[in-house]
Amino acid sequence: FDKIKLYTNAFIVEEGRILLGYKKRGFGKDLYNGFGGKVEPEETPLQAAIREMEEEAGITAPLRKCGTLFFVCDGLDHAFHIDLYVANDYTGNITETDEMRPEWFAISEDTPSAPHPPIPYKQMWADDVFWMPMLLANRPFVGRADFAKDGTMQKWWFAEV
Ligand code: 6U4
Ligand code: NA
Ligand code: NA
Numbered sequence: 143f144d145k146i147k148l149y150t151n152a153f154i155v156e157e158g159r160i161l162l163g164y165k166k167r168g169f170g171k172d173l174y175n176g177f178g179g180k181v182e183p184e185e186t187p188l189q190a191a192i193r194e195m196e197e198e199a200g201i202t203a204p205l206r207k208c209g210t211l212f213f214v215c216d217g218l219d220h221a222f223h224i225d226l227y228v229a230n231d232y233t234g235n236i237t238e239t240d241e242m243r244p245e246w247f248a249i250s251e252d253t254p255s256a257p258h259p260p261i262p263y264k265q266m267w268a269d270d271v272f273w274m275p276m277l278l279a280n281r282p283f284v285g286r287a288d289f290a291k292d293g294t295m296q297k298w299w300f301a302e303v
Contacts, residue, residue, distance in 0.1 A: 150179065150224065153226075160249055162176065163175060163199060166243060174245070176226070188207070209285070226273075226277065268293075269300075283300060284303050
């Protein structure tokens with residue numbers, strides 16, 4: 143059964159800032175996102191989230207699950223089930239990889255002396271602006287978004303649980 147492909151997407155949130163990665167290649171190229179990818183057959187989603195964070199950002203983080211999303215894309219024969227994770231600290235040195243360039247963003251635009259730019263929603267998947275506030279508020283959430291072939295989001299539904 144491979145009609146629903148299981149992915150992870152993970153974020154570091156600390157001291158008023160969030161770590162995103164600029165995707166340099168592959169699916170979602172040129173967009174900022176969390177760190178993540180496919181869950182391999184022999185691992186749990188949490189193990190996959192930790193592994194992908196290590197592979198794409200070079201750090202190890204005590205991730206906890208914070209949400210679940212479903213994406214349906216017109217023209218694809220499968221749907222995406224994405225488990226979302228967050229951690230408030232990490233160990234290791236944040237490292238750019240072939241796939242991702244990690245960058246910090248300020249969580250609140252009205253933090254006067256924030257050294258980081260605000261979260262770049264215009265350079266992110268269209269759904270992110272709807273659930274990111276729940277992630278940042280530590281409120282578990284679920285949601286679904288349907289995308290057209292050109293990548294525009296046609297229908298969506300997100301809710302706290
Ligand atoms: P490889 O080729 O092995 O690096 P893999 O790491 O398995 O690929 P990748 O990097 O393509 O997968 O993962 C896609 C990432 O994009 C996952 O973190 C899930 C995330 N994603 C997919 N659709 C999304 C969407 N609409 N909104 C969002 N994240 C999405 O915020
Ligand atoms: Na990946
Ligand atoms: Na992968």
